[in-house]
Amino acid sequence: xxxxxSRLAALVRDPEFADTVLAHGAAAAVSPEDMSxxxxxxxxxxxxxxDVCDALGAEGDEDDxxxxxxxxxxxxxxxWQRYNLVSNYGTVRHGFSSPLPLALAxxxxxxxxxxxxxLDDAALARLAEFAxxxxxxxxxxxxxxxxxxxxxxxxxxxxxxx
Amino acid sequence: MSHIVSPLDSGLQSPxxxxxxxxxxxxxxxxxxxxxxxxxxxxxxxxSLKLSDAELADLRLYAEERSWAIQxxxxxxxxxxxxxxxxxxxxxxxxxxxxxWQRHNEVMNYAATRMTPLPRVVxxxxxxxxxLGRLEDLLSPQHRDQLSQHAIHLLEGVLPASYHAANSS
Numbered sequence: 661x662x663x664x665x666s667r668l669a670a671l672v673r674d675p676e677f678a679d680t681v682l683a684h685g686a687a688a689a690v691s692p693e694d695m696s697x698x699x700x701x702x703x704x705x706x707x708x709x710x711d712v713c714d715a716l717g718a719e720g721d722e723d724d725x726x727x728x729x730x731x732x733x734x735x736x737x738x739x740w741q742r743y744n745l746v747s748n749y750g751t752v753r754h755g756f757s758s759p760l761p762l763a764l765a766x767x768x769x770x771x772x773x774x775x776x777x778x779l780d781d782a783a784l785a786r787l788a789e790f791a792x793x794x795x796x797x798x799x800x801x802x803x804x805x806x807x808x809x810x811x812x813x814x815x816x817x818x819x820x821x822x
Numbered sequence: 823m824s825h826i827v828s829p830l831d832s833g834l835q836s837p838x839x840x841x842x843x844x845x846x847x848x849x850x851x852x853x854x855x856x857x858x859x860x861x862x863x864x865x866x867x868x869x870s871l872k873l874s875d876a877e878l879a880d881l882r883l884y885a886e887e888r889s890w891a892i893q894x895x896x897x898x899x900x901x902x903x904x905x906x907x908x909x910x911x912x913x914x915x916x917x918x919x920x921x922x923w924q925r926h927n928e929v930m931n932y933a934a935t936r937m938t939p940l941p942r943v944v945x946x947x948x949x950x951x952x953x954l955g956r957l958e959d960l961l962s963p964q965h966r967d968q969l970s971q972h973a974i975h976l977l978e979g980v981l982p983a984s985y986h987a988a989n990s991s
Contacts, residue, residue, distance in 0.1 A: 662984070662985065697883075697887070700880075700883050700887075701887065704880070704883075704884060708925065708946075711929045711940070711943060712925065712928075712929060714929075714933075715928070715929040715932035715933050715936070716928070716929075716932055718936070721932070722985065723981060723985060724928070726980070726981055726982075726985065727977045727978075727980060727981070728925060728928055730977055730980045731921045731924065731925060731973075731977055732921070732925065734917070734918075734921055734973075735918050735921040735922055735925075738914045738915065738917060738918035738921075739918055741914065742891070742895065742911065742914065742915055742918070743891075745895075745898065745899075745907075745911060746894050746895055746898040749898035749899060749904070750897075750898050753898070753900075753901065758894075761894060780982035782982070783980045783981075783982060786976065786979075786980070787976065787980070790972075790976055791914070794910060794913060794914050794917070794969075795910060795911065795914050796910070801913075801965065801968045801969055801972055802909070802910055802913060802965055802968075
């Protein structure tokens with residue numbers, strides 16, 4: 661069965677959508693100022709997803725809609741991992757991390773769960789494998805020696821082939 | 823048009839810039855996230871668009887959020903021993919921004935052909951593009967090409983079997 665844009669739109673229009681995202685901020689004990697940032701983040705994400713539903717929701721656009729949905733999932737997956745890393749490195753290096761990255765990681769994760777409920781399991785597995793390998797630096801895409809960048813310092817680290 | 827927010831107006835607390843060596847990967851990432859140049863690019867990009875004050879304020883928040891995210895990443899990975907982990911993280915961040923930019927483009931193109939163009943989405947696409955360009959210099963052109971090609975290929979092949987069956991019937 662094809663995923664309809666109206667199904668996704670209904671998910672993000674549900675009042676529980678923003679509540680779920682914001683609940684993670686409350687759990688992470690962010691400041692009132694950061695909570696307003698989180699609110700703006702949830703609102704922007706909601707608006708972006710609804711834009712996709714409106715623009716690619718017509719009959720005949722199903723393939724492009726599905727691919728865009730998959731790209732949105734990847735975007736959220738990278739974002740979630742990035743904020744987790746910022747939070748973890750901050751804690752390890754400085755013994756403290758601002759709660760905002762953790763709250764944003766949780767918010768990304770909550771959004772990702774909504775989007776992935778509409779994606780096929782096999783497709784999701786392929787996307788997840790790619791994301792994990794890229795972030796861990798084990799994907800072959802970063803394994804070759806890069807061309808010399810005149811702007812790059814000599815200390816840029818790439819995964820050169822052994 | 824209203825003045826775009828300056829770094830000093832940002833409500834987000836920036837990490838400490840002076841602790842990062844400018845020649846390191848983390849230092850260069852920090853510089854890529856400086857709000858001033860992003861502001862300039864954004865101002866130029868949206869100057870011809872008819873955006874409401876609320877839409878401009880939303881764009882400012884978006885640019886601030888991205889600037890903060892770039893610099894928070896730089897600060898978290900500032901130690902020399904972090905560099906091997908930082909490069910793939912920048913690569914995934916670049917791809918994340920690319921998907922963001924691509925989505926705005928997709929919506930913009932569909933909107934332009936089917937309904938009234940959306941200046942708000944055009945503005946977001948322009949800001950995405952400006953920020954993407956700032957990160958681009960930190961990756962080798964070869965890696966960027968490989969990442970782009972792989973992402974395109976991955977998304978081309980993502981459709982479930984039921985879609986292919988529906989398309990062929």
